Amino acid sequence: MTTPLAGPETTLGGALPIPGQRAAAVDTAQVAGLISQLLIALGEDPTRDGLIGTPDRVAAWWADFMSPDDVTAVTCFSESQLSDQLVIVGGMSVWSLCEHHMLPMNLQVTAGYVPDGEVVGLSKFGRIAEHFAGRLQVQERFTEQVAEYLTSVIGRKDVAVAVRGVHLCMSMRGVRMEPARTTTLHTGGRFATDPLLNQQFFAAAQWNAA
Template sequence: MDAIIKNFPPRPDQNTAPAEKPAYLDKPATDRPSREEAEAAVRTLLRWAGDDPDREGLRETPARVAKAYQELFGGYDLCPAEELGRTFEEVAGYDDMVLVKDIPFHSHCEHHMVPIIGKAHIAYLPDGKVVGLSKIARVVDIFARRLQTQEAMTAQIASTIQDVLKPLGAAVMIEAEHMCMAMRGIRKQGSTTLTTTFTGRFKTQPEEQVRFITMVRDPRKG
């Protein structure tokens, strides 16, 4: 079961005042509790689940969970725009699509805080400069390591690439399985959600969308 969602915020007209930089491009400033408070919260959740946080197997679990959260949600301490800051203009006149496909990621649903597991396909049409390919994957990783919805993550990646690199267009496709749907509620394992966002020429020229999707889907092209 595939759901296709296209979502990209309207860009301001050139004659209007510059829009404020989206908050997700900054390093988020959060009022974090202490490590001790975080571990105490995990102990409470263990009790809420029905177990005894003082039994042998769970004594170190609060500390392990707090440490794991630092890694799983490390994207809050990083700025995706900074990852795209260094570009290269020596491209020998190359001006066609750059596609990085099958970028794996793990994120967490902001509604139930359970995993989202998927892959991203990202393309852009360079306008005289390119960025290191690993930086594209790094942007995906930063946004993935925050509480997310797939729709928001798709739009955030596309907006960041468009606003920072300023290419002629950007295309983002994300395919993912949501554990909140597989493990609870309706409990439908294997169901995949597909979201796409297009900017620039990818948005205004349908043939570019078709070319992007064809390159993503054709195993001979990657």
């Protein structure tokens, strides 16, 4: 951190900025009305058996998806004997929506950093990924947002983030290539300048995505 730790555990409250913050709450009543209109435009009857209540359910899902828990507190633990150890957290799977076609994309996230006298609470990595996934997104921006936030948490640029995505906008429309995968990689600080560190992280990221 950029400030000294007062004890074995430090909690960073809401002081950290959240880049790309969403603006307004979801208007579920209006969304439900629009879904009813969409069903009619598709030649369906929103009042038939099977579709009764569907607009409200879809609206409730949008409200839930677009309102993930904020990353309001990141806990760091003092570990004075730690330095130059590579920490990698993988196996994080989040769902987001492609903003170009509004179709789902599944993002497998691996994040790494080099601790210097303290470590970040592991559960926060998943919460950070979920926070930035809960919106209309593109994978490239998502990768940078996660990396930028982790950089602000540890106070240094020694952060790497790899994301492997399955995009339904490519799998079920257009070229319809179901096996296609997209990989984005951010390497900052020592991950960009130390080839061995970069190779170690990328090997771990590939293993986690396998």
